[in-house]
Amino acid sequence: HVTIQMAGEDEKEEYDIVGRTEADPLNGKISDESPVGHALLGKAVGEEVMVEAPAGILHYRVLDIQK
Numbered sequence: 001h002v003t004i005q006m007a008g009e010d011e012k013e014e015y016d017i018v019g020r021t022e023a024d025p026l027n028g029k030i031s032d033e034s035p036v037g038h039a040l041l042g043k044a045v046g047e048e049v050m051v052e053a054p055a056g057i058l059h060y061r062v063l064d065i066q067k
Contacts (some may be wrong), residue, residue: 001066002040004049007059017041036060 003014016029017040023031030037036058039051043062051058 002062003064004036004040004060005063007048007061012063015040 001014001016003012005012014028015036017032017037018029020031020033023029023034025034032038032041035051035053039049039060040062043049043065045062045065047062049060049062051060
């Protein structure tokens with residue numbers, strides 16, 4: 001379970017990073033193979049993450065990680 005915040009935004013986003021077959025983005029479960037999920041793997045609290053997405057490059061900060 002990870003809490004992230006997009007650069008320049010106030011709203012926080014929370015996700016569970018799961019395998020491809022368990023992914024359900026509408027319920028906060030993103031695949032470890034998705035652009036955001038893959039970019040977050042191995043990151044620590046406080047790190048900034050750059051994600052290449054169809055909408056362009058997105059910048060996030062990792063606020064919290066729970067296992």
